[in-house]
Amino acid sequence: MMPNLPFLKKKQPEDRSEIFRASRRDFLKIGSLAAGGLVLGVNFQCSGPKGELVTFAPNVFVSIGSDNLVTILAHRSEMGTGIRTSLPMIVADELGADWSKVKIVQAEGDESKYGNQNTDGSFSVRMFYEPMKKAGATARHMLMQAAAKEWGVDVAECDTENSHVVLKGGSKKIPFGDLVAQIQTMELPKAEDVPMKDFSSYKLVGKDIPIYDVKDIATGNAVFGADVNLPNMLIAVVQRSPVVGAKVVSYNDEKALAIPGVKKVVKIEGPGLPAGLDKPLEGVAVLAENTWAAIKGSRELEIEWDLGPNQSYDSAVQLEEMVKSTTSNGTAKRERGNFSQAKSSSGKVIEKTYLAPFYAHSTIEPPAAIADVKADGSVEVWAPSQHPQWARDAVSAALGIDVSKVKMNVTLLGGGFGRKSKPDFVAEAALLSKAAGVPVRVQWTRECDLHHDYYHSHSAQRIVATLDGSGNLTGWNHHTVFPAIGSGLDAAPPSDGELDLGCRDFPYEVPNIRIESHETTAHTRIGWLRSVSNIHHAFAICTMLDEIAETKGVDPVDQALQLLGEDKNLTFAGEMVGDYGNYGEKIEDFPWSTARMKKVIETVAEKSNWKSNLAAGKAVGFAAHKSFLTYVACVVMVEKDANGNLVIPEVHYAVDCGIPVNTDRVRSQFEGGAQFATSLATTSAITLENGRVKQNNFDTYQIIRMSQAPKKIHVHIIPSMEKPTGVGEPPVPPFIPALANAVYKLTGKRNYQLPFQV
Amino acid sequence: MEKYVINVNGKDREVSALQDMPLLWVLRDLLDMKGTKFGCGQALCGACTVHLDGEAVRSCSLPVSEVGTGKITTIEGLSEDGSHPLQKAWVEHIVPQCGYCQSGQIMNAAALLSRNPSPSESEIEAAMEGNLCRCGTYNRIKDAIVTASKSL
Numbered sequence: 001m002m003p004n005l006p007f008l009k010k011k012q013p014e015d016r017s018e019i020f021r022a023s024r025r026d027f028l029k030i031g032s033l034a035a036g037g038l039v040l041g042v043n044f045q046c047s048g049p050k051g052e053l054v055t056f057a058p059n060v061f062v063s064i065g066s067d068n069l070v071t072i073l074a075h076r077s078e079m080g081t082g083i084r085t086s087l088p089m090i091v092a093d094e095l096g097a098d099w100s101k102v103k104i105v106q107a108e109g110d111e112s113k114y115g116n117q118n119t120d121g122s123f124s125v126r127m128f129y130e131p132m133k134k135a136g137a138t139a140r141h142m143l144m145q146a147a148a149k150e151w152g153v154d155v156a157e158c159d160t161e162n163s164h165v166v167l168k169g170g171s172k173k174i175p176f177g178d179l180v181a182q183i184q185t186m187e188l189p190k191a192e193d194v195p196m197k198d199f200s201s202y203k204l205v206g207k208d209i210p211i212y213d214v215k216d217i218a219t220g221n222a223v224f225g226a227d228v229n230l231p232n233m234l235i236a237v238v239q240r241s242p243v244v245g246a247k248v249v250s251y252n253d254e255k256a257l258a259i260p261g262v263k264k265v266v267k268i269e270g271p272g273l274p275a276g277l278d279k280p281l282e283g284v285a286v287l288a289e290n291t292w293a294a295i296k297g298s299r300e301l302e303i304e305w306d307l308g309p310n311q312s313y314d315s316a317v318q319l320e321e322m323v324k325s326t327t328s329n330g331t332a333k334r335e336r337g338n339f340s341q342a343k344s345s346s347g348k349v350i351e352k353t354y355l356a357p358f359y360a361h362s363t364i365e366p367p368a369a370i371a372d373v374k375a376d377g378s379v380e381v382w383a384p385s386q387h388p389q390w391a392r393d394a395v396s397a398a399l400g401i402d403v404s405k406v407k408m409n410v411t412l413l414g415g416g417f418g419r420k421s422k423p424d425f426v427a428e429a430a431l432l433s434k435a436a437g438v439p440v441r442v443q444w445t446r447e448c449d450l451h452h453d454y455y456h457s458h459s460a461q462r463i464v465a466t467l468d469g470s471g472n473l474t475g476w477n478h479h480t481v482f483p484a485i486g487s488g489l490d491a492a493p494p495s496d497g498e499l500d501l502g503c504r505d506f507p508y509e510v511p512n513i514r515i516e517s518h519e520t521t522a523h524t525r526i527g528w529l530r531s532v533s534n535i536h537h538a539f540a541i542c543t544m545l546d547e548i549a550e551t552k553g554v555d556p557v558d559q560a561l562q563l564l565g566e567d568k569n570l571t572f573a574g575e576m577v578g579d580y581g582n583y584g585e586k587i588e589d590f591p592w593s594t595a596r597m598k599k600v601i602e603t604v605a606e607k608s609n610w611k612s613n614l615a616a617g618k619a620v621g622f623a624a625h626k627s628f629l630t631y632v633a634c635v636v637m638v639e640k641d642a643n644g645n646l647v648i649p650e651v652h653y654a655v656d657c658g659i660p661v662n663t664d665r666v667r668s669q670f671e672g673g674a675q676f677a678t679s680l681a682t683t684s685a686i687t688l689e690n691g692r693v694k695q696n697n698f699d700t701y702q703i704i705r706m707s708q709a710p711k712k713i714h715v716h717i718i719p720s721m722e723k724p725t726g727v728g729e730p731p732v733p734p735f736i737p738a739l740a741n742a743v744y745k746l747t748g749k750r751n752y753q754l755p756f757q758v
Numbered sequence: 759m760e761k762y763v764i765n766v767n768g769k770d771r772e773v774s775a776l777q778d779m780p781l782l783w784v785l786r787d788l789l790d791m792k793g794t795k796f797g798c799g800q801a802l803c804g805a806c807t808v809h810l811d812g813e814a815v816r817s818c819s820l821p822v823s824e825v826g827t828g829k830i831t832t833i834e835g836l837s838e839d840g841s842h843p844l845q846k847a848w849v850e851h852i853v854p855q856c857g858y859c860q861s862g863q864i865m866n867a868a869a870l871l872s873r874n875p876s877p878s879e880s881e882i883e884a885a886m887e888g889n890l891c892r893c894g895t896y897n898r899i900k901d902a903i904v905t906a907s908k909s910l
Contacts, residue, residue, distance in 0.1 A: 214854060215850055220792075224795070261759075289787075290779070290787040290788065296776075407799075418893075446799055668895075670899075675891075705890065706896045709894070711898070
C-alpha cells in the first residue's frame with residue numbers, strides 16, 4: 001500500500017513564500033547573467049513530513065541583467081502543458097517585463113534549491129501562482145524605488161512596462177538594465193510594502209500567449225531526452241524481464257557481441273518482487289556505438305529467465321474475478337443514510353457493471369536518459385523527467401552515492417502523462433554508465449515502452465441505484481476494485497487517495513450513499529496515467545446517471561442540475577471512512593462548490609445548444625466531472641460516416657479552473673484531452689497473458705489517428721477570479737462518458753466496457 | 759560496415775554503417791542531426807518522417823543502403839530560418855504541445871502540400887493518417903496546413 005500518492009500535492013499551499021536576494025553565484029550556476037544583475041529568489045515555506053515549516057533556499061527565479069535581459073527560471077518540467085511558459089508569464093507580467101526580451105532557463109532537478117518539482121497532478125499553476133506573482137512584484141517594486149530616487153519622485157508615481165520603469169503620464173522612462181547597479185545594494189522591501197498589480201492590468205496572464213519553445217519545435221531545434229550527445233557515449237538497449245519479477249538465470253551474449261558496433265553487454269540487477277515504482281527491472285543491456293547496433297544486439301541475446309510467480313497471470317481472468325468480487329460486500333469507504341434500507345423499500349433498482357482495461361502511456365518519445373558517471377564517482381544526468389528530484393534520488397540509490405553528487409538536468413519531455421515521473425529508466429542509464437566507464441544513453445524502443453510500462457489499472461465497478469415510486473433517486477451504491485498503484489502480490493484495496501479521484505467525492509444529493517472498495521492483487525507495475533482513477537470512475541458514474549435519467553424520462557442535464565441542489569460547499573463531513581484528500585488541499589481553501597459545477601453545466605448546455613433538435617443521424621451525450629479541483633462539463637456529438645465508422649463532429653467543454661493563466665494553453669489542454677480520451681474510450685487496451693503484455697507497437701496498441709479525432713472542439717472558459725487550478729488532467733474524465741452516452745443515443749446500445757465498440 | 763555517400767539537405771555526407779541501418783539512426787547517431795525523432799521503429803507513428811526526393815518516407819524503416827543517390831531533406835533543411843509556410847503556420851496556430859512528433863508532422867505535411875497545394879479536409883486527414891500525436895494536436899495541425907496552403 002502506498003501511504004501517499006506521489007501525483008497528489010503533498011505540501012501545503014505556498015502562500016507563505018518569501019522573496020530573497022540570491023547570490024550571483026547561485027544564478028551563474030544555472031544560466032547566463034550579465035554582470036551586475038539583480039537576482040531574486042522565492043523561499044517557499046512548506047509543511048514538512050511532520051507538519052513543521054520547512055524553508056527551501058536558495059531557489060532562484062528571476063534575474064535582471066544590465067543588458068535589460070530578464071531571465072526567468074522554469075523549475076517545472078515541460079511535457080506539453082505549457083507550464084514552462086505559463087509560470088514565467090506570471091513573473092514577467094507582475095514585473096512589467098517585455099515578454100519578447102525574457103529568457104527562460106530550465107532549472108536542474110534539486111528540491112533543496114527549487115522546492116517541489118514533481119510535475120504531476122495538475123498542480124503546478126495551483127501551487128506556484130502566488131509565489132511567481134510575488135517574485136515579479138518584488139523586483140518591480142525595487143526597480144521603481146530606484147527610478148523614483150533618481151527622478152526625485154514618489155514611488156507611487158512610477159509604473160513599469162516593456163522592461164522600463166516609466167513615470168506615470170509618460171514623460172520619463174528608464175530601462176530596467178540601467179537600474180540594476182542601484183538596486184544591488186538596496187534592501188529588500190517587506191512583503192506587505194510590495195504592491196501587486198490589479199488583474200485587469202495584466203498583459204500576459206489571462207491571455208493567449210504562444211509557448212516559449214514553439215519556434216524551436218517547428219524547426220527541429222528543441223532538445224528532448226535522447227537528443228543530448230556526449231563524446232564517447234555508448235547507446236544501450238535492454239531486454240527486460242518479460243514478466244514482472246522475473247530474474248535472469250543465465251544469458252549468452254556471443255551473437256550480440258558479434259554485431260559490429262556492439263561494445264559491451266551488462267546485466268542490470270532488478271529488485272524482483274515487489275518491483276517498486278522507482279527501480280529498473282532486471283534485464284540485460286547491450287551497449288553499442290550507435291542505436292541500431294544496440295537494437296540488433298539486444299535481439300540476439302539469449303536469456304534464460306526464472307519467470308517467477310507472475311508467469312501464469314492472465315488479465316482477463318483477473319477481470320472476471322474482480323467483477324465477481326464486486327457482488328460481495330466490500331469495505332465501506334463512505335456512508336450516508338442507509339443504502340440497504342433504501343434498496344429494500346425502492347420502487348426500482350438499476351444495477352450495472354463497468355469494466356475498463358489497463359492502459360499504457362505510450363508517449364511518442366519512448367523513455368530515454370543519459371548519464372555520465374565521472375571518475376570521481378559523481379554523475380551528470382540528462383533526462384525527460386517529470387519528477388527530477390525522484391530521478392536524482394533513484395540515481396543516488398542505484399549508484400550508492402550521496403544525492404549531492406548527482407547533477408540532474410531536465411530536457412523537454414516528448415509527452416509524459418505520468419510515465420516519466422517514474423525514474424526507472426534514469427537509474428538504468430546511471431548503472432550502465434558506471435559499468436561501462438563512459439557516458440551512456442539508454443534508449444527504450446516502442447516495444448520496451450509498451451511491455452514495461454507502469455500501467456493505468458484495469459478495473460471493475462458495480463453501481464446499484466435505487467429509485468422510489470415517484471422516480472426519485474434514493475440510493476447510490478458504488479463498488480470499485482482495481483489493482484492499486486504500487487501494489488503487488490498481497491491483496492490490497494485501492495488507496496483512499498485513489499478513491500478520492502472521482503468515486504468517494506460523488507457530489508450529488510442522494511439521501512443514501514454507500515461506497516465500497518474491494519481487494520485485489522497486482523501482477524504488473526501499476527502507475528498513474530493522466531487523470532488516474534478518475535478515468536474509470538467518471539465513466540461508470542456519468543454513464544449510470546445517463547441511464548437513470550433515461551429510466552426517469554428526464555433530461556440528463558436537468559437531472560445533474562437538480563441533483564446538485566442548492567448552491568453550497570460540500571465537505572462530505574461525517575461520511576468518509578478515513579480523511580477525504582481533496583487533492584492535497586484543505587477543503588476550506590478549495591471547497592467543493594455546487595454553484596461552480598452548475599455553472600459549467602449550464603454553460604456547456606447553452607453553448608452546445610443542448611436542447612435543440614439535431615439533424616437525423618446525429619446524437620449528443622453529456623457528462624460533468626470535477627477532478628484536480630477543476631470543474632468541467634462536456635457535450636459530445638457523434639454520427640457515422642458512409643462506412644459506418646464513428647465520427648465526432650463537435651465537442652463542447654465548459655471549464656472553471658479559477659483564473660486561467662494562459663487561455664491558449666487551457667484550450668489546448670482541453671483539445672488534447674478530448675483526443676487523448678477518444679483513444680481511451682475507443683481504441684486502446686493493454687492485456688496480459690502468461691504474465692506478458694500482448695501488445696507490441698502502435699499496430700496492436702492503438703491510439704487515435706487524425707481522422708478519428710473530434711473535428712471541432714470548443715472550449716468555453718468561465719471567467720473567474722478564484723484561485724487557479726490545473727487543466728492537464730481534468731479534460732479527460734468527463735469526455736469518455738459523454739461520448740459513451742452520445743453513442744448510446746446514436747446506436748441504442750449501451751457500452752459498459754472500455755474501449756467500447758461502436 | 760559499408761561506406762555510403764548520402765545527400766542530406768543539399769550536402770553529400772559520407773558515413774560508415776551496417777547496410778541495414780535505418781536512415782533515422784544514420785541521421786541521429788552518425789550525423790548528429792537530432793530534429794528527426796524516433797517513435798516506433800516500425801513506420802507506424804511517423805515521428806521520423808523525412809523527404810526522399812520530395813516524398814515523405816519513414817526514416818526508421820528505410821535502410822541506408824536503399825537511399826542511393828536520392829536527395830534527403832530533414833526538418834533542419836526544410837528552410838534555412840524556419841520560414842517555410844508550414845513552420846510559420848505552426849507558430850501562428852501554436853500547434854505543438856510537447857512538440858516531439860511535430861518534426862514528422864511538418865515534414866509529412868510539406869510533402870502533401872508539394873503535391874497538392876490546396877488539400878481538402880479529408881485529403882489532409884488521409885495524408886496525415888500515418889503521423890501519430892499523443893498530446894492531441896490534430897485539430898491545430900489541420901488548421902495550420904490550411905493556413906499554409908493559402909500562403910503558397
